[in-house]
Amino acid sequence: MDKKSRVYIAGHTGMVGSAIVRALKRQGYGNIITCTHKELDLRCQADVQRFFATERPEYVFAAAARVGGIKANSEAPADFFYDNMQIADNLIMEAHQYGVKKFLFLGSTCMYPRDCAQPMKEQALLTGLPEYTNEGYALAKACGSRLCAYIRRQYGDDFISSIPANAYGPGDSFDKEQAHVIPALIRRFHEAKVQGIPNVVCWGDGSPLREFLYVDDLADSCIYLMNHYSGEAPVNIGTGKEISIRDLTELTAKVIGYTGTISWDTTRPNGAPRRLLDISKTAALGWTYKTELEEGIRLTYEDFLHNPVRAER
Numbered sequence: 001m002d003k004k005s006r007v008y009i010a011g012h013t014g015m016v017g018s019a020i021v022r023a024l025k026r027q028g029y030g031n032i033i034t035c036t037h038k039e040l041d042l043r044c045q046a047d048v049q050r051f052f053a054t055e056r057p058e059y060v061f062a063a064a065a066r067v068g069g070i071k072a073n074s075e076a077p078a079d080f081f082y083d084n085m086q087i088a089d090n091l092i093m094e095a096h097q098y099g100v101k102k103f104l105f106l107g108s109t110c111m112y113p114r115d116c117a118q119p120m121k122e123q124a125l126l127t128g129l130p131e132y133t134n135e136g137y138a139l140a141k142a143c144g145s146r147l148c149a150y151i152r153r154q155y156g157d158d159f160i161s162s163i164p165a166n167a168y169g170p171g172d173s174f175d176k177e178q179a180h181v182i183p184a185l186i187r188r189f190h191e192a193k194v195q196g197i198p199n200v201v202c203w204g205d206g207s208p209l210r211e212f213l214y215v216d217d218l219a220d221s222c223i224y225l226m227n228h229y230s231g232e233a234p235v236n237i238g239t240g241k242e243i244s245i246r247d248l249t250e251l252t253a254k255v256i257g258y259t260g261t262i263s264w265d266t267t268r269p270n271g272a273p274r275r276l277l278d279i280s281k282t283a284a285l286g287w288t289y290k291t292e293l294e295e296g297i298r299l300t301y302e303d304f305l306h307n308p309v310r311a312e313r
């Protein structure tokens, strides 16, 4: 990409898409194309075709998706599968049709088999069924990633895909029902601190190990891959570091300044014991993350405090 290239970010109002827009602007890319969900429903092929015919993007970051928590995914697997298939198919095929120079499709770690060997290597993709609760979403994402590979194989277009670790940061959802683990902990400890609640109860025993990637680092990796990677296989993007949920909980309480106690409800499920990406491929490409977890949680908490509308939900 050069700084005048026409760059389209699909899903620019989302957490990841908005971080990509911020990163592109920071790096001096001045020709950014965006369009809201309301203006363009990416499930509609005819509308997507018209959009590409009019806007003629040269580079595309595909960060639009129907995204949801375990509850939403398990209640509506057909919707999560269909919407994400449509979004991926339309973006990828119209990008091919209109001669996009390079296309990056964002996948998800849930594409890996439910009982995948850890750390998860790119070669393990499609060697087993994903977690049952988000199977529809995961399979649609896997199909999008494969379609990029097939377009490259059949037509020689420079279409690539990546698999980022769990992201967190500004723009995250702090919704009581939907929030992922870090924003959920931030909200709970903030409310406990403000309301003087002496103890916070967390689910499970705190032993599962997880990996987290600050969203601005994820965005930085997207631009890096766009400029430095060409290949059929998707690329894992992570920190290569893991933390137990117990240590993450204590770290979040410390950042928020919550001084009460934390207890564990061991009658609640733990989830998978370990989910860590193998990042040797990204390391060989020369990319690494910048933001350590404590700093990232502090920045996410600032975002929570400065966005009362999101904090109220």
Ligand SMILES: NC(=O)c1ccc[n+]([C@@H]2O[C@H](COP(=O)([O-])OP(=O)(O)OC[C@H]3O[C@@H](n4cnc5c(N)ncnc54)[C@H](OP(=O)(O)O)[C@@H]3O)[C@@H](O)[C@H]2O)c1
Residues within 6 Å of the ligand: 010, 011, 012, 013, 014, 015, 016, 017, 036, 037, 038, 040, 041, 042, 043, 062, 063, 064, 065, 066, 067, 083, 087, 106, 107, 108, 109, 141, 163, 164, 165, 166, 167, 168
């Ligand atoms: N968050 C993570 O931890 C994470 C980790 C790895 C990979 N990713 C990948 O990053 C991508 C975005 O995730 P995110 O966390 O940024 O999700 P998000 O905050 O929910 O953003 C999704 C974006 O897609 C848009 N969108 C959804 N359906 C659409 C449709 N039919 N037509 C047009 N736009 C539509 C949304 O617009 P509206 O809000 O207006 O509907 C929003 O801008 C996903 O592909 C996901 O697989 C995310």
